[in-house]
Amino acid sequence: xxxxxxxILAAPGRVGADLVDLMDAQEHRGADSTGFAIYxxxxxxxYVLRGMGFDKSRQGADLDAFEAVLKEHGADFLSDxxxxxDENRHYCFRMEISDPTDLQAWVRDADELTDRIEIQSCxxxxxxxxxxxxxxxxxxxxxxxxxxxxxxLGHARLxxxxxxxxxxxxxxxxxxxxxxxxxxxxQITDYFTWRDxxxxxxxxxxxxxxxxxxxxxxxxxxxxxLTMEQALKKSITSIDGVFTYMIATPGGIGFAKDRFAxxxxxxxxxxxxxxxxxxxxxxxxxxxxxxxxxxxDGPSLTGIWGVGNRSLAA
Amino acid sequence: MSxxxxxxxxxxxxxxxRHIREVNQDIMAACATGRPIRxxxxxxxxxxxxxxxxxxxxxxxxxxxxxxxxxxTGANITIERNCGWAAGEGMAKGHITIGGYAGMSCxxxxxxxxxxxxxxxxxxxxxxxxxxxxVVEGKIGYQSGFMAHAGRIIALGGAGESCADALWQGEVWVxxxxxxxxxxxxxIEPTPEEVAEVDAILDPLGLVDSSRNWRKLVSGQxxxxxxSRDASAWLMI
Numbered sequence: 001x002x003x004x005x006x007x008i009l010a011a012p013g014r015v016g017a018d019l020v021d022l023m024d025a026q027e028h029r030g031a032d033s034t035g036f037a038i039y040x041x042x043x044x045x046x047y048v049l050r051g052m053g054f055d056k057s058r059q060g061a062d063l064d065a066f067e068a069v070l071k072e073h074g075a076d077f078l079s080d081x082x083x084x085x086d087e088n089r090h091y092c093f094r095m096e097i098s099d100p101t102d103l104q105a106w107v108r109d110a111d112e113l114t115d116r117i118e119i120q121s122c123x124x125x126x127x128x129x130x131x132x133x134x135x136x137x138x139x140x141x142x143x144x145x146x147x148x149x150x151x152x153l154g155h156a157r158l159x160x161x162x163x164x165x166x167x168x169x170x171x172x173x174x175x176x177x178x179x180x181x182x183x184x185x186x187q188i189t190d191y192f193t194w195r196d197x198x199x200x201x202x203x204x205x206x207x208x209x210x211x212x213x214x215x216x217x218x219x220x221x222x223x224x225x226l227t228m229e230q231a232l233k234k235s236i237t238s239i240d241g242v243f244t245y246m247i248a249t250p251g252g253i254g255f256a257k258d259r260f261a262x263x264x265x266x267x268x269x270x271x272x273x274x275x276x277x278x279x280x281x282x283x284x285x286x287x288x289x290x291x292x293x294x295x296x297d298g299p300s301l302t303g304i305w306g307v308g309n310r311s312l313a314a
Numbered sequence: 315m316s317x318x319x320x321x322x323x324x325x326x327x328x329x330x331x332r333h334i335r336e337v338n339q340d341i342m343a344a345c346a347t348g349r350p351i352r353x354x355x356x357x358x359x360x361x362x363x364x365x366x367x368x369x370x371x372x373x374x375x376x377x378x379x380x381x382x383x384x385x386x387t388g389a390n391i392t393i394e395r396n397c398g399w400a401a402g403e404g405m406a407k408g409h410i411t412i413g414g415y416a417g418m419s420c421x422x423x424x425x426x427x428x429x430x431x432x433x434x435x436x437x438x439x440x441x442x443x444x445x446x447x448x449v450v451e452g453k454i455g456y457q458s459g460f461m462a463h464a465g466r467i468i469a470l471g472g473a474g475e476s477c478a479d480a481l482w483q484g485e486v487w488v489x490x491x492x493x494x495x496x497x498x499x500x501x502i503e504p505t506p507e508e509v510a511e512v513d514a515i516l517d518p519l520g521l522v523d524s525s526r527n528w529r530k531l532v533s534g535q536x537x538x539x540x541x542s543r544d545a546s547a548w549l550m551i
Contacts, residue, residue: 261437261456264399264418280358280398281379290376293358293396297418297436298474299456 002170002185003029005154006246006253006276007286008307012041016139016147018286019154022275023135025282029185030158033169034138035130037181037248038152039307042125046078047103047178049095050127052167053117056091059083062117063093066110073106075099086141090166092131093117107176111204118167118206123179125149125250130169150307153248155183161191162208171248172215175204177222179250184211185278186243186263194239214245232256232302244296246276252306261299268293274305324350334361345370345389358398363391368407380417383410386427399436402429405446418455421448424465430519437474440467443484447515457496459486459531468512470521478531482538486531487512498534 003026007018019036027034040048053062063081070076078096085091100106103122110119121128129142135156139145155170162168174180188194188210195205195213203216217239221231228247232254235245242262246255255265255276267276268287275283280293296303325344329337337353341363344351351372356362360379363372368388377395386405393401396414403422410429412420418436421429425445434452441457443465452471459467459477462484472490479496487504495501504512508530513522537544 261418279360279379280377280396281360284358284377293377295396295415295417295436297455299437299476 001029001158001160003027003154003156003278003282004170004183004185004244004246005278005282006151006183006248006255006274006305007154008151008253008272008274008305009149010271010273012148012150014145014147015039015149015152017145018275019152020135020139020145021285022277022282023154023156025285026156026277026279027134029278030156031134032159032164033130033132033157033166034135035128035155035157035169035171035183036138036144036147036152037121037126037128037154037171037183038144038147038149039123039125039179039248039250040127040147040149042250044124046096046098047122047124048127049097049119049122050093050129051118051120052090052092054090054167055116056085056089058116059085059091062113065113066117069106069110069113070097070100073100073102073109075101075106084142088132088166092129092142094127103178104176111175111206114204114206119173119175120167121171121173121181122175123250126173126179126181126248128171128173128181130155130166130171132164132166132169151248151253153181153183153246153253159209161187161210165207168207168209168212170209170211172209172212174215174219174222174247177219180215180218180222180247182211182215182218182245182247184214184243184245186241186245186258188213188239188241188243190240210241211245214239214243214247218247228254229302229304232304236300236302244278250307252304254304255296255302257296257299257301259300261297265296265301266293267296269305272306272308276305324352327351327353329353329356329359329362331357334359337362338364341366341372345372358396360398363389366391366408377414383408386410388427396433402427405429415452416450421446421467424448428515434471435469440465440484440486443467449516449519449521451521453490454486454488459484460496462486466512466515468515470523470526480537481531481533483533488529488531489526492529495531498537499531500534502530502532504528504530 005022081095171181191210244263266280365385366389370389373392379398383391384403386408388407391410398417400419408427412431415433416431416435423442429448431450435450437456439458441460444463454469468487473492475493476496478486
């Protein structure tokens with residue numbers, strides 16, 4: 001059991017605060033880790049990176065190695081990296097970098113460092129914040145309530161298939177594609193079969209979390225040229241298990257549900273002002289006026305909600 | 315309902331962000347008075363009114379979350395709008411009216427009483443039910459009646475995919491279209507006597523309509539015992 005949420009604002013605003021509320025209302029579904037994917041106002045050039053290093057005592061050496069790879073790819077920090085540490089062994093970072101010559105090539109090389117330091121999101125507007133702990137705790141540590149943006153995702157994790165580790169929290173970035181994130185509620189039963197197949201194709205898995213598979217699988221489909229809508233539909237017959245997952249891009253949020261209709265999704269959509277969550281009581285935290293909820297309870301459902309008063313849910 | 319229309323001796327219980335255990339303790343205390351109960355500001359919260367006793371009249375204003383009215387032992391429960399998963403799960407006796415949409419697994423494993431859904435019902439309504447009746451004015455969702463052992467699901471507005479899948483001994487009655495049947499289902503034309511039985515269930519709800527074209531879905535009984543030759547029939551997708 002996990003809890004997921006999506007939020008699209010009618011106009012850029014305090015999307016971080018709403019996502020914290022959505023996840024706080026679902027903390028009972030999984031309190032071991034919480035994460036957020038927030039789409040801020042997009043920058044024209046350069047990327048924001050979010051991620052973590054696993055041993056804060058090696059922070060200096062990690063960042064030097066990271067910077068060296070960045071420079072090899074013709075990019076540099078645009079500002080000093082912001083580092084967040086607490087009593088935990090891992091540390092979290094936020095960096096602003098200029099454009100590498102070839103983003104995918106740089107991500108591939110930077111991923112050589114993932115036993116020490118790991119990029120967890122890369123985007124013109126996407127920032128993924130994830131950590132161990134509940135919604136309010138993670139929010140307080142990372143200042144999520146103050147984050148401004150257009151839309152985003154949230155996740156509360158109850159680890160059922162792999163360990164509780166800070167980097168095994170959701171959302172997952174669909175590396176190496178900038179600005180794509182997923183959250184997932186469910187279990188992928190053919191995880192190892194798919195993981196094997198994708199690893200042999202050269203994809204890198206950084207955790208043992210089955211949800212990471214969806215992010216990597218979607219990356220592969222995007223590489224093959226599928227649109228989000230096509231990838232969502234294809235996932236229902238390609239990936240085995242029970243799931244509701246949401247995928248976000250700068251253009252909006254899509255969702256897919258498994259063919260057994262095992263995991264819920266509740267949505268309030270008021271002309272593009274949209275809140276989606278696993279549980280109705282969560283959407284009612286942010287949609288406080290009486291409103292109609294849509295229960296996407298059926299099997300094999302997909303849909304895409306656009307940002308900016310565009311609604312294409314099917 | 316407006317305040318003026320409320321019964322004057324009614325006990326009003328507020329939910330809001332209070333702990334559900336506290337709310338349910340208040341509900342139980344109110345049940346002991348024998349007065350009608352109105353639960354307000356429900357905010358789609360879970361586990362409201364579980365295990366309610368006989369001779370109780372309780373209304374939940376707005377929508378409720380999961381398991382509302384579960385393990386009911388005789389209360390007359392009204393949910394004004396929608397309910398989440400498994401309303402009336404395992405109920406033995408009583409009556410639940412759901413004004414809007416009933417989420418997944420409504421009436422799961424119930425053994426008696428009646429659930430009346432005025433809107434549509436989600437997937438697996440009446441899953442594993444062992445008695446009682448579920449009347450849905452709208453459409454019933456995917457795999458409704460899955461492995462029902464006894465009792466009746468009566469859908470007045472059609473049925474979704476994989477209807478009555480792996481039904482055991484219960485019955486699914488459908489007026490209107492059926493998107494697809496589940497495995498091992500027989501569709502039979504009910505006799506006038508059987509229709510009269512169903513009308514007797516619908517009559518107190520004011521839902522009798524003699525023009526309905528009923529289909530009664532029962533188990534084909536082929537999968538009651540697993541035989542390896544039938545393995546492919548189990549692979550429904």
